[in-house]
Amino acid sequence: MLGSAPTGIYGVMAEFETPTDLVRATNAAAAHGFHKMDAYSPFPIEELNHPLHLHKNKLPLLVLLGGICGGLTGYLLQYYITVWNFPTNIGGRPLHSWPSYIVITFELTVLFASATATFGLLALCGFPRPYHPVFNVPRFSLATRNSFFLCIEAADPLFELDKTKSFLGGLHPKEVSEVAN
């Protein structure tokens, strides 16, 4: 991808020293009208959800569907086996003895829902993704340690390299750098 002129730049990234600075900069960028941007921090910052519109995601719905799927699997599996596939008389109980099915139905509900939560998280984040343009910024390795970054992406309609750079420069960052694609 390197070298293709218009897409040679992924975006412009500014580094901030404190979470407060990052939140202020993100608020300013959102107020300025930028949409395609992302903030990077070594721990979750609740205040970023508002400017980045992150209040909702699809994970809870996926997990609900996974759980329902697991519950149905658990119940129907036991129903099919005890009533149709391998009917046995256990203590004179009816073949369809639903109270005995509760435990496994519950366990499979939790199992499927948890697996959906984990794999749904990976899918929604686009993982595994070992390479990403932001890793090209040398100081970005501090994003998992002690530093805070805001990246405005070239895909944003308002993005113009020089103007965006000076906009970010006006937000008192530690450093502003271009992110190679």
Add this chain to the structure above:
Amino acid sequence: MPAEPEVIDLQPATPKDILGAGHTFNTVTDQISNVVLTGKMPLLWYGAIAAALGLLGIFSLALVLIFAKGVGVWGIRIPVGWGWAITNFVWWIGIGHAGTLISAILLLLNQQWRNSINRFAEAMTLFAVVCAGMFPLLHMGRPWIFYWMFPYPNAMGIQPQFRSPLVWDVFAVSTYATVSLLFWYVGLLPDLGTLRDGGKNRFQKVAYGILSMGWRGSAKHWSIWETACLLLAGLATPLVLSVHTVVSFDFTIAIVPGWHSTFFPPYFVAGAIYSGFAMVLVLAIPLRSAFHLKGLITDKHLDNCGKVMLATGLIVAYAYLMETFTAWYSGNVYEQQAFWNRMTGPYAGYYWFLLTCNVAAPQALWFKKIRNSPAWLFAWSIIVLIGMWLERFVIIVSSLAQDFLPSSWGIFRFTRWDLATFVGTIGLFTFLFFVFVRLLPMISMNEVRMLTPQAKVDREETHVR
């Protein structure tokens, strides 16, 4: 990269702090990740690994003998067919419960002190479940056909008996192990990113890079990650309560006197958390001294664990009382005989010793002096672990040995191979745990960073002017 600051053992300002004064993002990250990245291990680590390897040797010997000769090398004889194997199973699986309680229930309750102890407590859960799983597997006698326990289309044309609590247990324990692993991995993801970025050589960068899946701390990812953690915590909470409930069904659904009781589920769950917190303390106290983590695992953490132990210990004591009262009040001669036997019969020594360990001894935890002294807490935790093992032993063995018909009564005697298998799993647990300490961050870095004063966002300052 900036120059690496000195790793420091910051002591908290007051005994009430859950984080040492002066901790910053850097000190938290360095102190936790350097253990893994530099690989400089204290003497405790080498000692523990050496001891664990010794015990694993004994375990292998026991396994060879069990496979070659069968489970008869253990002391299990009819009428006591469960003996130490199931006692150990229940003991280990109970220990795991504290890890999930800390990681899931305390997360939902927004208890921030859990942030610095949840990671290794969850690891403890996983490894305790591994050890627990060993016993039903070996106890089957033919562990190589363990997959017969699961429903799958097979040429024999037979299927599991879904009305049996033993089949429920297979699903409960395997689900618990899987969900604990998933939850643990999700929590590890951001920290694996930190290890990748701080990696000191190519191997570390590549290995942690693969495991971190490309984590980059994006706000979008953090928001989904937090949702995932909350959902997993919400799912793990009923799960952890259900696991020991289902384990207790193995007993209560049988009609054996001393087992057939409706309050076993809460009684077992409380006992599980009781012994689990004891194990958390047994691990945390030496770890924080050896790895200089007193600023991260503070006296406040130990104090809180001690309080949870005291509270669950009181629930367990109440359960013992009610169990005995119900036996007397039921008017059922078999039930009365079972409890009279526990107190005065061949296992009376075990019974009174267990009451001493589980009911009398923990009353010392009322005193702040004991809870604030790591050495005393460590000793008390060991006592509780012994007591909880004895509790399961007494429930299982005394009830099976003397049930309805005196002509079928028998006495259980453990053999050296019972002992070898049990200490073998202690070796397995220790080995897995200390390998974990060497390879993965034992404290959650991203969650502890949130406890530092630096992490506070000043909302007044964030408005766009």
